[in-house]
Amino acid sequence: xxxxxxxxxxxxxxxxxxxxxxxxxxxxxxxxxxxxxxxxxxxxxxxxxxxxxxxxxxxxxxxxxxxxxxxxxxxxxxxxxxxxxxxxxxxxxxxxxxxxxxxxxxxxxxxxxxxxxxxxxxxxxxxxxxxxxxxxxxxxxxxxxxxxxxxxxxxxxxxxxxxxxxxxxxxxxxxxxxxxxxxxxxxxxxxxxxxxxxxxxxxxxxxxxxxxxxxxxxxxxxxxxxxxxxxxxxxxxxxxxxxxxxxxxxxxxxxxxxxxxxxxxxxxxxxxxxxxxxxxxxxxxxxxx
Amino acid sequence: xxxxxxxxxxxxxxxxxxxxxxxxxxxxxxxxxxxxxxxxxxxxxxxxxxxxxxxxxxxxxxxxxxxxxxxxxxxxxxxxxxxxxxxxxxxxxxxxxxxxxxxxxxxxxxxxxxxxxxxxxxxxxxxxxxxxxxxxxxxxxxxxxxxxxxxxxxxxxxxxxxxxxxxxxxxxxxxxxxxxxxxxxxxxxxxxxxxxxxxxxxxxxxxxxxxxxxxxxxxxxxxxxxxxxxxxxxxxxxxxxxxxxxxxxxxxxxxxxxxx
Ligand SMILES: Nc1ncnc2c1ncn2[C@@H]1O[C@H](COP(=O)(O)OP(=O)(O)OP(=O)(O)O)[C@@H](O)[C@H]1O
Ligand SMILES: [Mg+2]
Numbered sequence: 045x046x047x048x049x050x051x052x053x054x055x056x057x058x059x060x061x062x063x064x065x066x067x068x069x070x071x072x073x074x075x076x077x078x079x080x081x082x083x084x085x086x087x088x089x090x091x092x093x094x095x096x097x098x099x100x101x102x103x104x105x106x107x108x109x110x111x112x113x114x115x116x117x118x119x120x121x122x123x124x125x126x127x128x129x130x131x132x133x134x135x136x137x138x139x140x141x142x143x144x145x146x147x148x149x150x151x152x153x154x155x156x157x158x159x160x161x162x163x164x165x166x167x168x169x170x171x172x173x174x175x176x177x178x179x180x181x182x183x184x185x186x187x188x189x190x191x192x193x194x195x196x197x198x199x200x201x202x203x204x205x206x207x208x209x210x211x212x213x214x215x216x217x218x219x220x221x222x223x224x225x226x227x228x229x230x231x232x233x234x235x236x237x238x239x240x241x242x243x244x245x246x247x248x249x250x251x252x253x254x255x256x257x258x259x260x261x262x263x264x265x266x267x268x269x270x271x272x273x274x275x276x277x278x279x280x281x282x283x284x285x286x287x288x289x290x291x292x293x294x295x296x297x298x299x300x301x302x303x304x305x306x307x308x309x310x311x312x313x314x315x316x317x318x319x320x321x322x323x324x325x326x327x328x329x330x331x332x333x
Numbered sequence: 334x335x336x337x338x339x340x341x342x343x344x345x346x347x348x349x350x351x352x353x354x355x356x357x358x359x360x361x362x363x364x365x366x367x368x369x370x371x372x373x374x375x376x377x378x379x380x381x382x383x384x385x386x387x388x389x390x391x392x393x394x395x396x397x398x399x400x401x402x403x404x405x406x407x408x409x410x411x412x413x414x415x416x417x418x419x420x421x422x423x424x425x426x427x428x429x430x431x432x433x434x435x436x437x438x439x440x441x442x443x444x445x446x447x448x449x450x451x452x453x454x455x456x457x458x459x460x461x462x463x464x465x466x467x468x469x470x471x472x473x474x475x476x477x478x479x480x481x482x483x484x485x486x487x488x489x490x491x492x493x494x495x496x497x498x499x500x501x502x503x504x505x506x507x508x509x510x511x512x513x514x515x516x517x518x519x520x521x522x523x524x525x526x527x528x529x530x531x532x533x534x535x536x537x538x539x540x541x542x543x544x545x546x547x548x549x550x551x552x553x554x555x556x557x558x559x560x561x562x563x564x565x566x567x568x569x570x571x572x573x574x575x576x577x578x579x580x581x582x583x584x585x586x587x588x589x590x591x592x593x
Contacts, residue, residue, distance in 0.1 A: 096551055118559075126555035133548040135496070136492070136552075138495060147557055149565055149566065150557040154564065155564060198557060
């Protein structure tokens with residue numbers, strides 16, 4: 045479990061804080077989408093999860109370990125894996141398998157166990173056939189999968205990803221999303237910073253940040269039904285949600301906590317049925333009266 | 334793209350030898366090459382030829398490694414040919430110019446030395462993968478820990494340098510193209526103007542490199558990197574042959590250093 049208590053963070057002691065008293069609890073196995081406008085402090089927040097940053101005030105606890113405790117740093121870094129935006133700057137090895145072996149090598153594991161972990165990690169992301177390749181010959185999506193494999197070889201319980209798919213094409217994005225979903229099914233906690241609506245919709249929970257604090261926190265349907273507030277932040281909502289919202293604005297009685305085309309279709313069909321029913325009843329009334 | 338001394342994977346006994354042994358052999362060879370006379374130098378040539386055959390490389394492929402250095406070799410040879418005193422070769426001296434038997438001999442010998450040196454270094458990188466080379470360097474530098482220098486830190490630095498070299502070159506190209514797109518011309522104007530145009534590449538490159546380094550450092554830390562000893566995917570063990578080769582190389586190197 046990741047617990048954040050009254051977290052305040054300043055990059056510079058004289059500046060205004062980038063995080064203003066954030067409180068947050070993420071349970072094991074949750075899939076959390078962290079969203080918010082540029083510069084609102086998302087990256088700063090997740091960098092606290094594996095001690096890349098240390099709180100100015102407040103505490104961050106990972107499975108009961110305080111990130112301020114110097115003796116816990118190694119353990120915490122092993123528990124929380126971190127993926128960054130640019131895959132190129134996370135790859136350290138000269139071959140794919142060597143890169144995956146970097147983390148286990150830092151743990152001073154014996155070569156036999158490193159080999160086993162490397163093979164499993166590459167298998168999990170579907171890069172088994174690329175073990176001997178030079179990383180710069182991979183596509184962007186494959187590079188990001190490689191970065192994920194490098195983290196998996198550390199056998200973390202939680203993975204925090206900072207816009208991992210922002211430089212990928214739809215196919216690369218899909219393959220990363222599929223791997224993340226599979227890992228989450230196996231019980232891994234996923235904290236995923238993204239601006240991509242499709243990716244947010246699939247999360248268990250969406251956290252919206254603005255200007256260093258948490259603004260909204262809940263299931264995707266709940267969060268996205270607050271269309272006005274999201275729009276005020278300059279953030280997009282799924283097109284179908286916006287459609288339902290506009291219908292509601294026009295005075296129709298429809299739900300707005302709708303994220304998928306299927307649900308929207310059902311809701312609109314129900315609306316049409318109601319209209320038709322009303323239309324078939326009222327002429328009858330007129331005839332009688 | 335052909336790169337100088339690029340690693341060519343293979344299963345030969347030379348490929349399989351421990352990188353430390355190979356590095357020590359190359360160091361011993363360099364000492365011998367600069368200390369020995371013509372006779373031994375011929376023998377070193379034979380030795381390298383044998384290694385090329387054993388590693389199942391083609392001679393043509395290996396010789397390509399010397400090509401970029403040819404102008405340097407030619408210059409070296411000519412300087413010695415014309416500037417060494419001694420018995421002139423007829424029909425010289427002509428006017429003030431003369432070439433001598435001694436110059437011919439010395440120039441040829443020196444060029445031959447450099448050829449052997451370049452060959453042995455590029456052979457090393459051809460039959461040893463970069464990561465193995467780094468493990469070898471790490472083992473070689475291990476004694477430095479008595480000076481408080483960690484050889485595994487050096488090894489990580491070295492491998493990062495190798496890993497990021499292509500990325501850096503790509504970046505230079507990108508910046509240059511961005512400049513060209515905005516109307517810069519690197520091939521026009523006087524020397525001063527051109528130098529300025531090229532140095533203007535250096536600033537964004539340096540900034541980008543710092544940003545990259547910062548991100549890389551964060552990613553490495555996130556994967557549990559800390560200074561000090563670490564383990565590797567391929568732990569290479571020394572075979573009996575490796576010990577024999579190292580012993581022979583050390584003896585040969587020391588002998589040529591002391592007695593020639
Ligand atoms: N190293 C740093 N030094 C000083 N200020 C920083 C540093 N990194 C970020 N900031 C500032 O902190 C604020 C939050 O930055 P952060 O990177 O956490 O935002 P973000 O939500 O991840 O934004 P984005 O969506 O653009 O990635 C920004 O105002 C930024 O300028
Ligand atoms: Mg960010």
